[in-house]
Amino acid sequence: MVEDRELYMRIRERIAARPGDLLTVGQIAEIATDPEVEDQVAQIPVGTVQGPLGSLQVISTLDVIKAIRKTNPDLRVFPFGPAAVIISVDGPKKQSNLWSLLYFALIWLLLFIGxxxxxxxxxxxxxxxxxxxxxxxxxxxxxxxxxxxxxxxxxxxxxxxxxxxxxxxxxxxxxxxxxxxxxxxxxxxxxxxxxxxxxxxxxxxxxxxx
Structure with a gap:
């Protein structure tokens, strides 16, 4: 248990993750505290990515603070930045194929003509x-x-x-x-x-x- 220590945390605006991924504090926010505490806090799980591909999930700053306080009840957390982080649920990146190139060329042509x-x-x-x-x-x-x-x-x-x-x-x-x-x-x-x-x-x- 950590006593009388402070942690400064800045929530990221948006991150990308795959369905079922376990999100940790280090992925969701930038943190600054004592070195011996920082690594431990960064590995604290906050939640699991849910929803289909292409959906959005929101995790509030309060949820992150609650997750930190469960394992470090005496750690004083000072949050900064957005009130929540947006998780974009994405799948594995697909390699460009002929259809993608044709689609890009078609969009470019339409914009050029317009x-x-x-x-x-x-x-x-x-x-x-x-x-x-x-x-x-x-x-x-x-x-x-x-x-x-x-x-x-x-x-x-x-x-x-x-x-x-x-x-x-x-x-x-x-x-x-x-x-x-x-x-x-x-x-x-x-x-x-x-x-x-x-x-x-x-x-x-x-x-x-x-």
């Missing part, structure tokens, strides 16, 4: 072709139906602008995330919060019925 149509519809709505003709006439003094130099420069500028916006040309690309990466992180954070809140609401309803 993005191209969105750009073309936008340019048609704002009359971009007429704008190019007007600018070309003001610069050269000639009126043409297809100002190819202007259109080529505009197309290259759009591509370069997108590359700069998504931080693809900057030397600091590896150090700073792109706007798209920031939006994805915010989306995943909101998804995790929603999953935890939904699990807490379901737990409250079940507790009220009991």
């Amino acid at each position: 993005a191209g149509m969105a750009l073309m519809n936008f340019h048609a709505d704002v009359g971009m072709a007429q704008v190019h003709r007007t600018i070309y006439r003001l610069l050269t003094g000639r009126s043409v139906l297809y100002p190819l130099p202007m259109q080529a420069a505009y197309s290259i500028g759009v591509g370069l602008g997108m590359a700069v916006f998504f931080n693809q040309l900057s030397r600091r690309r590896r150090a700073e995330p792109s706007p798209l990466e920031v939006e994805i992180d915010c989306y995943l954070e909101n998804v995790n919060k929603h999953i935890i809140h939904r699990a807490q609401r379901q737990g409250s309803k079940e507790g009220g019925k009991g």
